[in-house]
Amino acid sequence: MECRVLSIQSHVVRGYVGNKSASFPLQVLGFEVDSINSVQFSNHTGYSHWRGQVLTADELHVLYEGIKLNNVHQYDYVLTGYTRDTSFLEMVVDIVQELKRANPNLVYVCDPVLGDHGSMYVPQNLYPVYKNKVVPVADIITPNQFEAELLTGKNISTEKDAVEVMDLLHAMGPDTVVITSSDLPSRLGDRFLVSLGSQRHVRPDGSRATQRVRIEVPKVDAVFVGTGDLFAAMLLAWTHHYPNDLKMACEKTFSVMHHVIQRTISYAHELAGPGRRPSPPQLELRMVQSKADIEDPAIVTEATVIS
Numbered sequence: 058m059e060c061r062v063l064s065i066q067s068h069v070v071r072g073y074v075g076n077k078s079a080s081f082p083l084q085v086l087g088f089e090v091d092s093i094n095s096v097q098f099s100n101h102t103g104y105s106h107w108r109g110q111v112l113t114a115d116e117l118h119v120l121y122e123g124i125k126l127n128n129v130h131q132y133d134y135v136l137t138g139y140t141r142d143t144s145f146l147e148m149v150v151d152i153v154q155e156l157k158r159a160n161p162n163l164v165y166v167c168d169p170v171l172g173d174h175g176s177m178y179v180p181q182n183l184y185p186v187y188k189n190k191v192v193p194v195a196d197i198i199t200p201n202q203f204e205a206e207l208l209t210g211k212n213i214s215t216e217k218d219a220v221e222v223m224d225l226l227h228a229m230g231p232d233t234v235v236i237t238s239s240d241l242p243s244r245l246g247d248r249f250l251v252s253l254g255s256q257r258h259v260r261p262d263g264s265r266a267t268q269r270v271r272i273e274v275p276k277v278d279a280v281f282v283g284t285g286d287l288f289a290a291m292l293l294a295w296t297h298h299y300p301n302d303l304k305m306a307c308e309k310t311f312s313v314m315h316h317v318i319q320r321t322i323s324y325a326h327e328l329a330g331p332g333r334r335p336s337p338p339q340l341e342l343r344m345v346q347s348k349a350d351i352e353d354p355a356i357v358t359e360a361t362v363i364s
Contacts, residue, residue: 060297061089062134063156065117065149066286068094073342074101075138078283079290081344082313082351086294091132093120095140101282103337114144121152132156132163134293138286139170141179143186150190157194164297167195167231168289171204193230197296199289200226202239213239216253216363220269223255227267232257233296233303237288238274249273252311254360256303268303270360272311279322279335283342288314291351304360311358316350317342 062083067075076092083090095117098109124130135153140146157163169187172178188208192198202213209225212218219241223234235254243249252272260266291313295306320343325335344351 059089060087060133061091061131062136062293063091063093063132063152064136064290065093065095065152066136066138067096067098068092069098069100071100071341072283072338073287073344074283075286078286078342078344079136079138082287083290083294085348085351088134088294088297091124093117095145101337103280103282111142112145114142114148117145117148117152130156131160133160134297135163135165136289136293137166138168138289139179140183143180143182146183146186146191150186150194153194164196164293165194166197166199166289166293167191168199168285169195169204169208170285171200171207173201173203175203177207188229192226195231197233197235197292198226198231199235199237199285199292201237205234205236213241216241216271219253220255220363223253223269224267227255227257233292235292235307237285243273245273248276250276252307253363254303254307256301258301269363270304270307271363272307272358272360274311274358275315277318277322279325279340281318281321281340281342282337284314284318287317287342287344304362307360308356308358309354311360312354312356313347313351315357316354317344317347320347320350 064076064079069077080090080092096111098107100107137149153165205222206212209222211222213222226234233256237252239251241251243251252274255269257267291310295309299305324343325339328339329335
């Protein structure tokens with residue numbers, strides 16, 4: 058059965074971010090991907106220079122109307138990431154709601170990009186739109202710790218806090234929540250960071266169950282761009298293949314991330330030379346070279362069921 062994703066994200070000519078990070082891996086795993094580019098830039102904004110255009114909410118609406126007029130707007134998934142404009146984000150919500158009316162089984166995967174490490178890097182007025190409009194229609198969300206705290210108004214300082222925050226996020230709408238990174242101490246030492254996930258599902262007898270997992274992820278001393286977009290795409294893919302097994306979906310997703318990042322950092326250091334920090338162009342994700350790992354990742358990151 059064909060599975061089709063509408064991915065509304067940024068596009069770059071050179072490198073991997075947004076749709077460039079999501080489309081190829083999803084296609085490799087058998088998904089049809091229809092892309093709407095929220096921005097079209099020469100490269101990501103971590104470079105010294107960039108040029109390009111930004112899609113407005115009206116322009117997004119025009120593209121969606123074109124799809125509708127041809128009656129080819131049947132989707133199984135919608136995937137969204139970084140946005141800086143409230144009217145654009147509200148238009149995304151309108152599109153998701155309309156697509157869900159046409160297909161009640163549609164799954165909306167949202168990376169609620171607001172900020173990190175205690176500070177926002179999108180305009181403040183996006184916060185209430187995410188909290189009151191986006192998260193309630195999302196089915197899978199991938200916030201970091203800061204975003205999860207911001208959306209729920211609760212700080213995370215223990216694993217118990219994290220579970221409570223994930224439950225609060227469930228109560229807002231999404232059945233699957235993965236906190237992609239946190240400041241919680243890892244049992245494996247300070248060279249690892251902790252991620253946590255929670256998934257609500259209905260058992261065959263109709264009762265509800267929640268699976269929660271903890272993942273210890275090796276830290277890498279480099280700044281990558283596009284990894285969050287790849288993560289959300291891979292979580293979409295692997296929860297599709299393992300709809301009621303968050304542990305396996307997370308192990309596959311985090312293992313793909315590990316392989317892509319390790320290949321990227323090795324190549325970047327090779328290019329930079331001994332003792333030199335790699336540049337943004339050198340740190341572009343080695344996506345095509347990781348095709349085999351994306352298709353069938355060796356499991357190198359194991360998830361622990363915590364409840």
